[in-house]
Amino acid sequence: MKNFLAIFQRETKSYFSSPIAYVVIGLFLVLAGIFYYLIISNFVQMCMRVDMMAQQYRQMPQKMNVNLMAIRPIMHNLSLFALFFLPLVTMRLYSDEKRTGTIELLMTSPVSNWQAIMGKFAAAGALFVLMLAGTFIYIIFIFLYGNPELGPILTGYLGLLLIGLSYISFGLFFSTLTESQIIAAVSTFVFILVFWAIGWISGIVSPTLGNLLSNFSLIEHFDDFAKGVLDTKHIVYYLSFIFMGLFL
């Protein structure tokens, strides 16, 4: 536990003593902000149009669901941005140690591999939590000017957290394989993207295989979280995905 903390602290410090953390968090929020603006203004326009139509036909205006129409797309976008950003966060965790030779210090210290991996995983995870925490601001604004349901938002964030940790675990794995950060980032990226898109093939191939494939897909499992459904099946999927990444 002491070793885990030591490594966790060192990694976190190294994120924050270099520009990495600030750039990643900052740009992630910029990107999220732009898409948030687009989605919300789209939603507002739609509401106005519905209101106008209701007035024309002298009906009660139809109630629009802000959770369904705005927050869910936002969550989906966030999971996509995480796909772009997290490989960049994880790429240096081990490749940099290999390149500079500090891996020799780590491997000849009384620290088990498991402690080192978990320390690094937790550090990258903490950075991701901060990235997500930044997006709470957007959600707070929705609460100020609308009345969304809290439940789906919380499950959505839980889903985001799990999907992000899955990315990180595989990013960490690819980082151990190579000295080059770029190779680590690109292979993580491709690997995640394949798992992301694997569900799309399911429509083309036979139903059983398709079902199997879509079960492997990262994003299919996320849908339910964003809808507000908390299914243990999905949680188990992400946890096993994370565990597999770390174990490798």
Add this chain to the structure above:
Amino acid sequence: MIDVQQVSRYFGDIAAVKDVSFQVEKGEIVGFLGPNAAGKTTTMRILTTYLPASSGTAKVAGFDVHEESMQVRKRIGYLPENPPLYQDMRVCDYLDFVAKIKGVDPNDRKKAVQEAMGKVAIDNVSKRVIRHLSKGYKQRVGIAQALVHNPDVLILDEPTIGLDPNQIIEVRELIKSLAGNHTIILSTHTLPEVSMTCERVIIINKGKVVAKDTTEGLTQKHSGARRLTVVVDAPLEDVRKKISALEGVEKVEKAGNGAEYTTLFVDSSKSLDIRPQLAKLIVAQNWPLYEIKAEDVSLEDVFLQLTTNEEGEAS
């Protein structure tokens, strides 16, 4: 303290280290000498548990490097060829981190870091970021890193590489001062380093140990004969004939050309010191004498002899 038994390590088909065995006693400084790619680093990496051996056993402080690697790791300080420094950390933070993962008690940690910095004289840069330090300072931080948890065994891979001559001397002094409390293995391919710092030397070539002995023993064993340089002012042929007639003299040869006086190399058998006889002869002949000097066979000669012989056998 260190016991290596027939350790081999293969990379594919190539044997980086083959059947290496040696022992190191507590408090000794042992030099690991060999040309580049001789297997020095590989042997050290096996000792530090970084690489597993393909066969054979190695024990450090009584613990097997493979079976009880965590116990071994607690007791060694290792300086790899490139000091393992986190470039973006400050010196004191870095050493504090190393102390943490090496299992130094939290209450003693501050003191341990201070002491390590004191030993290698880097207190004045403790707040600097490692990236901005000079090569010499980085190397010292590397040594401090190996020392911080006060390990029983220090393993230093080419500790003086890339330093300027003054720094090299400082580092050697430092290493010498550490002997006694620590058992030290250091590797190098520069010979003066071994003769200056080490009590014993292990010469390794092409993955095999070709010699292990004290530095004096090694030079003596491999010098077949004693050699004297004699400079006198007398006709060459005359001198040569008279000296050759002395008991124990094996060979007399002229050394160099164009010297003002006659300069000769006189080889004699190892057991006999002919210097008194030679002096008597010269006085009796009334030759003006300028120099009699005993030549040491240098470690360099031994090294060349051993490593080139080996090459001859292999081909």
